[in-house]
Amino acid sequence: MTVFAMLGSTQAMYEWAEKNQTVFYTQILSRLMPAPQRDDPDVQVNQVNISHLTNLEAATRIAFALRLGMQAKQELEERREDLL
Known part of the structure; x- marks a missing residue:
């Protein structure tokens, strides 16, 4: 510099x-400039148009995604405990 x-x-x-x-x-x-992002063939991207969803339908989708994340975290923690 x-x-x-x-x-x-x-x-x-x-x-x-x-x-x-x-x-x-x-x-x-x-x-x-940063390199352009490349599509990863192993990653599935789902887009949802939320403008037509009711509040309940949107909340259900959010809750489902959060539950998947929590389940993955719990499984990861269980595998860590098995390794230790």
Whole structure:
């Protein structure tokens, strides 16, 4: 960071990028941006349109998802106890 500051910091980088836009976009910016997410074939994604659900139906779906999470946590804790 010291060298970056000595070279003029963000203002100098901006001036360079303005003159070298192709290099900036293809070699610099592309490395700074996060990689796009890839679809995992082992992950199933279910989307539900909740705008047509009643409050009871929405609450039931939430309770079901929470119960699945609690059950998975309990099973994990049981396996840990068996390993210890």
